[in-house]
Every structure is written in structure tokens, then in C-alpha cells.
Amino acid sequence: MKILLVGAGLSGAVIGRDLAEAGHDITIVDSRPHIGGNCYTERDPETGVLVHVYGPHIFHTDDEEVWDYVNRYQTFRPYKNRVKTTSQGAVYSLPVNLHTINQFYGKTLRPAEAREFLEEQADSSIADPQTFEEQALRFVGPDLYAAFFKGYTEKQWGCSPTELPASILKRLPVRFNYDDNYFFHRFQGMPETGYTEMIAAILDHPAIEVRLDTRFSAEQGAGYDHVFYSGPLDGYFDYRLGRLGYRTLDFERFTDQGDYQGCAVMNYGDRDVPYTRITEHKHFAPWESHEGTVCYREYSRAAGPDDIPYYPIRLVAEKALLADYVALAEETAGVTFVGRLGTYRYLDMDVTIREALDAAAAFRASAAAGDAMPAFVKSPL
Template identity: 75%
Template sequence: MVGAGLSGAVIGRELADHGYQVTVVDSRDHIGGNCHTERDAETGVLVHVYGPHIFHTDDEEVWTYVNDYETFLPFKNRVKTTSKGRVYSLPVNLHTINQFFGKAMRPDEAYAFITEEQADTSIEDPQTFEEQALRFVGKELYEAFFKGYTIKQWGCHPSELPASILKRLPVRFNYDDNYFFHKFQGMPENGYTAMIERILDHPAITVKLGVTFERGMAAEFDHVFYSGPLDGYFDYSLGRLGYRTLDFERFTYSGDYQGCAVMNYADEAVPFTRITEHKHFAPWERHEKSVCYREYSRFAEAGDIPYYPIRQVREKELLGKYVELADRTGGVTFVGRLGTYRYLDMDVTIRESLDAARGFLACISNGRAVPAFFQRPL
């Protein structure tokens, strides 16, 4: 298993449970990948080191799986946003609409107001992010909550982004301010690293940290599951796939800095996209001091941690070439967010990892070749 994050841990545990000897290597000095959590020595706050990870899913098997290894306590993600000096609830809901427009509309009145008076109905087939937003919420809400934030997050104008990025327009005509709508939502009581440590706790699993995988090492194993960057496996021989990365400006505060876990900053003039206050991700704990991150998004350069695959036309063309190369390689299966160059929530990562392990076992049992991908990147 190349990578000690969710993909490597879950697949490794499944195969260890079926009698395989598993070695997990990771170039970092800790397990957990970007889900890594650690207790801050100064404040006692449990910090999401690489930015917040909030667990939400409708997949009952996955929910049962994570709870087998860690106690998940209730957590609802109630995001706020600051726009032009005023604070609003996200996603855009009835409270946001009434507050923004200075009204007291009922749900049906607000729906009619947005769809008939605000939305740009002349846009019949939205092709860009901007057109999608204008079509469904209109110019005022788009410019207040979507435009500036999107420019900062993606480094380009919303008119250059596909409409698919705004898949489900986050607008509700009730007072529900729970950011997610999944059946199961929560946070691990002792953090994700504690959970992944238990997943990896098996006599047939060996974990080696601070070890950078090189392709020549594959000869030592029957099969490799690779959760690092797909292009990195091939030494970027065809060029680099595009990613956005994040820079975090950490600061502490004596008291409660913002009263919520996540505060977005929608104005383009504010250079960061949001501030996260980590003690609010564990509301069952009490801490006098606080740890906060200001979050900045930019294009990933060599040596940066890749976070969000860009997946625009140029990247998809290059991705296709790497997929062809991977299909011809043999002996390795690419998994996870980086291995398949797709944005994946944690529950989907676990689901695909369980499916990949089961797919591998089925291939071995039936004498079939193990594919390079159980989930195709394109």
C-alpha cells in the first residue's frame, strides 16, 4: 500500500483480514494522509492539520465501518459567510434570503421571488459556473456569495469554469442551515488518525513511515495499490496534472474567535477563502484557547501538496494519456483521490477502497488479471 491514508489503510486491512501480508509505506512521518489530526500541545485542541474533514454519508455500510474503529459523535456543519461586512448562513437558505433582501418571506414567497424576479431566465442551457448561478439565483446573490469566493478558490473567473462544478445549487427555501443533507453525519471523538491507527492495527500489516516509494520497489511485492499522484508514479514523464493547493496561516486566540467552525469570506478583496476554528469541530470538548487557520488557495507547484484536481480540458487530455500508460503497466492498481485524479469525499474513498479490495480478491480467486483501476478516472 503506497500511502497510509484512508485508501491504503482500508484496502490493507481488508487484505490482511483475508490472509495477506501487507506493507504500508508513506513519505510523511505520520499516518492518516490529509485526514491527519493531532492534539495541539499549547491549547489542547484537536487540530485537522491539513484542513477540516467532516464525515457525512448515506452509505450505511461505510458508516458502520468507521464506527467499528472509532466512536463518531454528532456534528452538523453550520457554515457562515461574511459578505460586505455582514454575516450570513450557508448554504443560502430562507434566513439568508430574507436577511440579504431585508424581507420576511414565507418559503413559497421566497421561491417565487428568486425564480421569477431574481433568476436570469434568459439563460436556457447554462454552460459555465457563472451562467448556472445567474440562471438559478440571479445577479445579486451570485455576486454576494459565489463570485468572489469562486475566483479565490479556483484562480479563474466563474465564466471560465464548467457549470458542473455547481452541481447542486446550494439554495434552500426553508431555515435548514445544515450544510450537508446526508443521513449520517459526525466527527470521530478522538480524531481521524486514531481511527486509521486502529484500522492498521493488525499483525499482518507493517507500516513504514518516512519512506518514499520508488517504482523499483514494486518487484518486492505481489501487487501494489498506489494512492499517490497518478502522474507522480510515472515520474511526471508526460507532464504534470493540474491541482489547486492550500496554504494555511495558523494562529491562536484566547477565547472564541468566530463562534463557528467555518467562516467563509465571499469578498474577492479578502485574500483568504475562509477561517476554520478547530475546537468547534469537537463541540463536546471545552477549551479556553483556540486554534484557527486562514486558508488560501493557489495553483499547485512541484513540491506542493495537491488538494483539488482541476480537470479542465487540458488536464483531461493529459489524464487520458496517463490512464493508457497505467493500463499497460501491470502489477499496480491506482486508488483514491490522487491515484484516480478525482475529488472524493471520505465516505466515497472508503466505499471505493472496500470495493477495490473485494475486486482484487475476486480477481485472484477467479484467475483474472487485476486491473489498473477499479474506478476509472474518466
């Protein structure tokens, strides 16, 4: 079959490679001048530092099949994400751990003592937290909430934590030991020469044609047996029902000599600091050595029509509009919506790859059975 994939990021590359190996003729289009989507990495010509152009991407997963998959196309070097935060005039480790608690309160608590102490700080009257703020107050109390979560969250999401669901904070762990590795997953690492080279290797197949600087319109799908679309769900329908809400990021790039901040990621929890964090990119490849350094100050704001959409907002109004677009998509034959933008969900890279592999497998099964491929392999709702 002739298959069109819209987007040359992880979703398009993984689905395209799978179906090319299954004997299909694959065309991938992308509006940008490069492959890789937001995972795109490139060498900074001034310093030689490998830069994560659209912000840092750190690979972590418990899915052994996905880990084996990415290592087939790139050597992954061990990497632990150790985040620091500057708050109220001091530097602390994130996620909140035993060191953070002891440093913040000037104590020397052991794990059991710290649990008991935080329970005393917490608002036990909140039996069933519904909002981000209630979740924080219930589990860490007002002091740690104010220092590490409130200001950062207001900057990141552009609204009060009272408007955000408790589920957002449930992803942020509190540890009662000195483990400052941000992630729990078994497999964690960074591609030795960057995500761009990894995705280029995935796309390196004679049955795959990639067309960059190419905008997609729904009419183009008529020349193909099926379309996999990883662009914005509402964009496929020309925003006819309205625009789904996103947050976008602005990066203020600057260079320096030596080591600017001593870590890859420094968050800024205070509300009066306009940026959410500073990332120093050479620390994402600690096996390399560079005299110069490249840093990004990161600012979050509401995405406009011409901005790159990063984080789906998914509050009540957005979920209602999303349901309308999902209904519209399910009435549209010949196209399957995939990836972060196509399903309007925040997805880590490993989940994106897992769902892409599952989508390709579902397509092969549907084709073999003569069945129609659904609009979504994983429902956005």
C-alpha cells in the first residue's frame, strides 16, 4: 500500500519504518526543515555542544522492548536526570527527597522521622484532593508547596494551582531517602550522538521518502491508501470547531565559557523570576568535553496560532472541545491520529514509541484482515 505519514518525529519515523519493513511504500512529510520534531538535536557551531533545540529530552522507560528498539538505532549512554531548584535564596535537589526536607527545615531527620514530620505539616482535613493545590497541601504542607510547587506551577501553566487537577501533582514524587534521580524507570539514558541521528537511522530505508518543508492539507491524503497524522488534531480539520489550548515555550539562548551552573537543569521556583528554568546543554552529554557552554532560559506562555504547541492544557473547556474533535475524527475515513499532537496528550518519548509500534501492528493486522483502521489506536479521551 501507499502510506502517507504527516510528521517526521518519533511517531512518523517509527510507524514508517515498521510499515516499510512490511513492504509498504512510505512517504513522510514535515512542515519543518528538519526531521525529529521537538526531539531535534544539533551541534552548536560556536561551542560544539550538542543542543536540544526545542528543550531537553531525557530518555527513560520501563518498557524493555522500547529500550531495545532505540538502542538498535543509536548507542544510549547512561544518564541520570538530577534536577536542582533555586528557591527563596537557596539551592535544593528535586524531586523533594530527604536531603531537600532536612536542608529546607534545618533538620537531620531519618526517613521515618521525616514521614512523621511532613504528616504534621500536611493539611489532614483534605480527605480527597481535587486540585493541584489541595494535593500539595495534603501531602507536603504549605511551606514546601510555596517553595517548590506554587510559583513554578503558576509560571508553567499560566493559571492558579487551584484551577489544575490533582493528577498533575501525583506525577511528582516525594522521597524519604537521599535518592535525587528524577525518574524511577529501569532504563535511563541519552543517545550518544543525539536524537536527530537516531531518527535519521530509523528513517534510513529504501521504501521511505521524506519530504521536508512540506505543509500538509487533508486533500493530499486522497492519493494514498492510508494516512497517519501526528500534527495537531484540531489543525487537521482547519480548527473549524475552535482551537485546543496549549502552552508553548520561548527559549533565550546564551553562551558562556566553562561551566555556567554546574548542572543540566536548574528550576526557579520563585514567582518573581520570570523564567521557569535554565538548561545547560553540555551536561546532557557528560561524556563530551567542551570549553564553551550553551544555555537556555525557558519561559512558558499560552500558545498562539503561529507558536509551536508543547503542552496540552486539557482543562474542562479543552476536554469538551477535544470530545467534539474526537467525534469528528472518528467519522473521517482513511486517517489515524497518533502522537502527542494527534491525540492531544502529554506523552513521554517511550510512550510515543510504544504507541507508534502498536499503531503499526494494528495497521498490519487490519490490512491482513481487510478491516478499516480506526481513527485512534489510543483514545485521547
